Amino acid sequence: MSTAVKTQKLTMVQAITDAMATMMREHDNVLVLGEDVGRNGGVFRATDGLQAEFGEKRVIDTPLAESGIIGTSIGLAMNGFRPIAEMQFFGFIYPAFNQIMTHASRIRSRTLGHFTVPMVIRAPFGAGVRAPEIHSDSVEALFTHMPGIKVVVPSNAYDAKGLLIASIEDSDPVLFLEPMRCYRSHKLEVPEEKYTVEIGKGARLQEGEDITLIAWGAMVDVVKKAAKEIEQAEGITCDVLDLRTLYPLDRDLISESVQKTGRGVIVHEAPGTGGVGNDVVSLINDTSFLHLRSPIKRVTGHDTPVPMFAIEDHYLPDAERVKQAIVDTVRF
Amino acid sequence: METQFPMKQILNEDGVVVNSEFENEMTESLTKELYIKMLRARMFDRKGVNLQRQGRIGTYVPFEGQEAAQVGSSLVLEEGDWMFPTYRDHAATLTYGHSARNLFLYWKGYPIGCVPPEGKNIFPPAVPIASQLLHATGTAWAEKMKGTDRGSIVYFGDGATSEGDFHEGLNFASVFNAPVVFFNQNNGFAISVPMEKQMKTKTIAQKAVAYDIPGVRIDGNDIFVVYFETKKAMEHARQGNGPTLIEAVTYRYGAHTTADDPSKYRDQEEAKRRRETTDPLLRLERYMANKGYFEEAWKTQVEEEITREIEQAVEDMEAFGPAEPTDMFTHVFQTPTWSVQDQLDGFKSRIKEEV
Numbered sequence: 058m059s060t061a062v063k064t065q066k067l068t069m070v071q072a073i074t075d076a077m078a079t080m081m082r083e084h085d086n087v088l089v090l091g092e093d094v095g096r097n098g099g100v101f102r103a104t105d106g107l108q109a110e111f112g113e114k115r116v117i118d119t120p121l122a123e124s125g126i127i128g129t130s131i132g133l134a135m136n137g138f139r140p141i142a143e144m145q146f147f148g149f150i151y152p153a154f155n156q157i158m159t160h161a162s163r164i165r166s167r168t169l170g171h172f173t174v175p176m177v178i179r180a181p182f183g184a185g186v187r188a189p190e191i192h193s194d195s196v197e198a199l200f201t202h203m204p205g206i207k208v209v210v211p212s213n214a215y216d217a218k219g220l221l222i223a224s225i226e227d228s229d230p231v232l233f234l235e236p237m238r239c240y241r242s243h244k245l246e247v248p249e250e251k252y253t254v255e256i257g258k259g260a261r262l263q264e265g266e267d268i269t270l271i272a273w274g275a276m277v278d279v280v281k282k283a284a285k286e287i288e289q290a291e292g293i294t295c296d297v298l299d300l301r302t303l304y305p306l307d308r309d310l311i312s313e314s315v316q317k318t319g320r321g322v323i324v325h326e327a328p329g330t331g332g333v334g335n336d337v338v339s340l341i342n343d344t345s346f347l348h349l350r351s352p353i354k355r356v357t358g359h360d361t362p363v364p365m366f367a368i369e370d371h372y373l374p375d376a377e378r379v380k381q382a383i384v385d386t387v388r389f
Numbered sequence: 390m391e392t393q394f395p396m397k398q399i400l401n402e403d404g405v406v407v408n409s410e411f412e413n414e415m416t417e418s419l420t421k422e423l424y425i426k427m428l429r430a431r432m433f434d435r436k437g438v439n440l441q442r443q444g445r446i447g448t449y450v451p452f453e454g455q456e457a458a459q460v461g462s463s464l465v466l467e468e469g470d471w472m473f474p475t476y477r478d479h480a481a482t483l484t485y486g487h488s489a490r491n492l493f494l495y496w497k498g499y500p501i502g503c504v505p506p507e508g509k510n511i512f513p514p515a516v517p518i519a520s521q522l523l524h525a526t527g528t529a530w531a532e533k534m535k536g537t538d539r540g541s542i543v544y545f546g547d548g549a550t551s552e553g554d555f556h557e558g559l560n561f562a563s564v565f566n567a568p569v570v571f572f573n574q575n576n577g578f579a580i581s582v583p584m585e586k587q588m589k590t591k592t593i594a595q596k597a598v599a600y601d602i603p604g605v606r607i608d609g610n611d612i613f614v615v616y617f618e619t620k621k622a623m624e625h626a627r628q629g630n631g632p633t634l635i636e637a638v639t640y641r642y643g644a645h646t647t648a649d650d651p652s653k654y655r656d657q658e659e660a661k662r663r664r665e666t667t668d669p670l671l672r673l674e675r676y677m678a679n680k681g682y683f684e685e686a687w688k689t690q691v692e693e694e695i696t697r698e699i700e701q702a703v704e705d706m707e708a709f710g711p712a713e714p715t716d717m718f719t720h721v722f723q724t725p726t727w728s729v730q731d732q733l734d735g736f737k738s739r740i741k742e743e744v
């Protein structure tokens with residue numbers, strides 16, 4: 058007999074707050090720091106209420122300096138704390154890039170494990186919310202290219218809580234990217250207690266026979282819509298995967314699905330060149346080449362800066378582009 | 390330290406002259422020009438907030454209360470000088486000659502909003518905090534190497550002084566003696582974080598000491614002190630004497646942006662009080678009235694002219710037509726790479742199919 062799990066209906070951003078609160082209640086060494094995270098509760102309210110509950114020493118409004126936030130978090134993490142550092146927007150992580158690349162990601166290997174950096178960097182990211190310039194950048198590939206850091210991207214409330222708790226518990230640095238478009242787009246039943254969703258494991262959202270669709274973050278909803286419409290219009294059924302972690306990729310899930318369907322379309326909003334989609338294609342070549350019935354296609358953002366919002370919809374992949382790619386692939 | 394950087398003032402809150410250093414230059418015509426420019430900026434700003442509320446533009450970044458700091462400092466620029474604003478500095482860019490239409494288009498999400506009028510070296514608003522200080526130093530350094538007497542002015546907030554780029558900008562400018570004016574608008578807050586939590590120093594001007602450049606602290610709501618001190622700093626730069634850091638202490642009445650709720654972290658009564666005490670326009674009105682040349686009829690006439698100008702800008706913005714999506718591809722490189730070209734071709738054929 059299973060005991061009923063108590064749940065509550067939460068948006069993704071509420072689930073993220075809940076994950077931090079859950080871990081802070083359990084562990085005194087978990088800290089939250091960043092710009093406006095304290096009194097203001099974060100510009101997206103992701104840290105709302107945390108300072109009231111845990112005080113100014115654990116939920117810290119820092120000076121406005123990303124390199125400072127990450128560099129000092131590295132020191133905190135090396136010396137007994139588990140900092141959760143918020144970047145106000147992913148597009149403002151660039152001043153901290155040096156600290157993440159040259160230190161956070163390689164202190165373990167440089168010291169043969171003598172020092173480690175168990176920290177989480179949270180950042181809202183992605184286009185489609187009419188944010189001003191630079192706020193919408195989707196440059197996850199810069200970080201999957203960085204040895205020594207894990208990259209996690211939830212697309213819904215349940216995964217967000219479980220993945221964030223797993224990230225805080227991880228003994229290595231984790232970049233936790235929060236698609237802004239998903240913050241309040243839907244609510245899910247989320248357990249009130251602590252639980253984890255394993256880093257490195259994707260999710261199969263839907264079973265299908267003809268093609269595998271692979272996405273993460275805000276593109277998951279786009280892909281789900283395309284899959285539904287193409288099934289109704291053409292009778293094509295899709296296996297839909299939400300990768301959830303971009304480094305390390307879920308090799309087993311991707312290859313198992315592609316070996317079943319023999320076809321694949323990868324969808325991401327970041328520019329195509331150098332994008333994470335290319336790693337997925339390469340993984341499929343390595344594991345599943347002889348099962349393929351057509352080349353794997355990618356539907357991506359363009360090799361251009363994310364444009365200002367009057368034209369950003371023309372930048373983002375939409376269900377129409379995904380459906381076209383599905384049809385091209387199936388009829389190859 | 391604080392006592393070494395006293396706040397300079399020319400007009401006090403009651404509009405009374407407390408420092409006669411520049412009294413000869415405080416002519417009626419200059420005074421009226423400063424007043425008109427500030428009123429224009431304020432009316433532009435209020436229009437921006439209203440347009441956002443009506444959903445005719447996206448998120449807007451208001452500056453009401455900071456008119457003196459921006460107008461007084463930008464009015465000293467000459468053709469060919471360089472200006473590096475942040476997202477909040479429309480009063481400065483408008484005063485230096487940016488078109489109101491393009492400023493509105495910027496907040497409507499149109500890339501053309503970043504394009505300044507021909508001959509005006511106005512950079513697009515810096516979105517990443519403090520990054521523009523180095524560009525100002527670089528362009529100024531270039532002017533120096535080219536042997537001109539032009540310079541740069543760069544705007545930034547109190548929060549910006551925490552970023553590495555602030556320190557690097559000041560240091561480079563100091564080392565290379567670049568003709569740049571670092572114009573800080575200290576409005577007391579970086580979104581929700583008050584100055585006391587941003588830094589331990591009581592003034593921003595004192596940070597100049599570390600770079601061995603002049604640091605000046607001024608009342609940023611007193612347009613005369615802003616105008617004359619910035620002019621001095623710019624002349625100092627033009628004459629080859631290097632950079633100056635100006636801290637203009639000011640106040641912004643409203644939210645950080647139209648997407649922000651200041652009641653979470655700021656005393657709203659303070660904003661109301663400030664409108665009666667430190668307001669830059671009211672102060673100049675009081676001075677002009679004391680001088681005997683402030684008349685309501687004159688103000689009404691000026692307001693009517695400005696209203697016409699701003700309404701025209703809004704009309705032009707709305708008549709502009711849809712933004713051109715292919716701009717996204719055609720301006721990434723001078724000659725598109727094959728990947729950008731392929732993507733552009735694909736984009737065009739998709740658009741054609743849809744039609």
Ligand SMILES: Cc1ncc(C[n+]2csc(CCOP(=O)(O)OP(=O)(O)O)c2C)c(N)n1
Nearest residue numbers: 145149516517518546547548549578579580
């Ligand atoms: C590098 C970077 N980090 C964070 C942000 C988000 N952000 C925008 S404005 C702002 C506060 C800026 O405060 P201040 O420099 O005092 O200027 P003010 O807006 O008050 O004029 C922050 C944190 C940003 N734009 N750039």
